[in-house]
Amino acid sequence: MKIVEKVIPTPGNQYKPKVPFVATVLENRRLTTEGSVDDIRHILLNIEGSGIEYIEGQSLGVVAPGEREPGKNHRVRLYSIASARKGDKGDCTSVSLCVKRVIYTDEKGTEQRGVASNFICDLNVGDQIQLTGPTGRRFLLPSDGSVNLIMVAVGTGIAPFRSFIQHVYHERGQWDGKIRLFYGAKTGMESLYMNEESNDIGQYFTNSTFEAYQALSQGDEKAYVQDRILEAKEELWQMVKGGNFSFYLCGMKALEHSVKEIFTSWAKADGLDWEEMLKNYKEEGRWNIEVY
Numbered sequence: 273m274k275i276v277e278k279v280i281p282t283p284g285n286q287y288k289p290k291v292p293f294v295a296t297v298l299e300n301r302r303l304t305t306e307g308s309v310d311d312i313r314h315i316l317l318n319i320e321g322s323g324i325e326y327i328e329g330q331s332l333g334v335v336a337p338g339e340r341e342p343g344k345n346h347r348v349r350l351y352s353i354a355s356a357r358k359g360d361k362g363d364c365t366s367v368s369l370c371v372k373r374v375i376y377t378d379e380k381g382t383e384q385r386g387v388a389s390n391f392i393c394d395l396n397v398g399d400q401i402q403l404t405g406p407t408g409r410r411f412l413l414p415s416d417g418s419v420n421l422i423m424v425a426v427g428t429g430i431a432p433f434r435s436f437i438q439h440v441y442h443e444r445g446q447w448d449g450k451i452r453l454f455y456g457a458k459t460g461m462e463s464l465y466m467n468e469e470s471n472d473i474g475q476y477f478t479n480s481t482f483e484a485y486q487a488l489s490q491g492d493e494k495a496y497v498q499d500r501i502l503e504a505k506e507e508l509w510q511m512v513k514g515g516n517f518s519f520y521l522c523g524m525k526a527l528e529h530s531v532k533e534i535f536t537s538w539a540k541a542d543g544l545d546w547e548e549m550l551k552n553y554k555e556e557g558r559w560n561i562e563v564y
């Protein structure tokens with residue numbers, strides 16, 4: 273039986289590329305501290321009057337202005353919603369995104385800038401932005417608050433988990449199941465929502481049901497999120513084997529493979545077939561992956 277919320281208020285894709293909702297920027301705040309090479313931003317948008325009722329785990333599309341070729345608009349880029357359903361303002365009139373400015377060097381050695389992410393990161397308060405969606409019917413919280421939640425993320429993959437955590441502890445007020453967050457960043461400067469720029473997630477660390485395990489890949493004690501998962505094996509494997517859990521992984525594609533290897537080896541050590549277990553867990557909506 274599926275464990276996710278059955279009711280999605282807006283049944284997806286309310287706004288389409290040809291008829292997007294034009295939102296206004298209320299805030300554009302840098303989340304990576306001074307000195308970090310990465311420019312990652314918290315973008316607060318006014319969606320008042322849109323009729324959009326998103327829930328945690330959904331995404332919005334952004335259509336950057338301009339054309340990719342004559343007569344063709346830019347393609348929609350998806351961004352995970354980083355706020356809980358009532359929004360950061362608490363009155364259902366806003367939505368937040370967590371966006372990394374994409375800059376890379378192409379094969380000719382020329383610096384390239386991602387179309388949508390640079391457009392978003394350069395927005396000023398009062399500017400307009402075209403939104404599509406909301407989309408996503410799978411990466412959702414269970415309705416039963418006694419389910420243990422396991423969240424794994426790197427980088428901007430933290431966005432839906434900010435939304436989950438704010439919803440369960442702040443909007444909903446209580447979650448009886450355990451919440452375990454495994455988060456990887458380069459250094460503390462890039463630890464989104466858990467550093468001196470913003471402590472939106474850090475503020476819940478003292479909650480008795482919440483534990484966060486951070487891995488800094490360029491810190492003094494260099495570690496990856498996989499290392500933290502391995503260290504927490506006893507509790508994690510008990511939760512997963514026991515079946516009362518919902519697992520979420522968001523962010524870098526490569527992470528999915530590493531995590532699969534870990535669970536395959538844990539299952540094998542117990543004489544179990546991870547592929548078989550996974551099939552059931554996916555059917556029940558307990559195994560949720562959103563990588564990009």
Ligand code: FDA
Nearest residue numbers: 349350351352370371372374376386387388389428431564
């Ligand atoms: P644009 O599309 O113009 O360029 C990116 C392309 O450049 C890549 O496809 C690749 O071909 C190339 N490229 C990028 N880096 C490269 C490198 N180092 N070397 C060589 N080539 C490179 N993003 C985010 O910041 N926050 C979020 O919450 C989410 N959430 C999310 C959810 C889902 C479901 C999806 C599918 C995707 C996201 N993304 C995201 C990613 C986002 O949709 C988008 O892909 C990025 O912001 C890049 O878009 P641009 O238009 O800026 O780059």
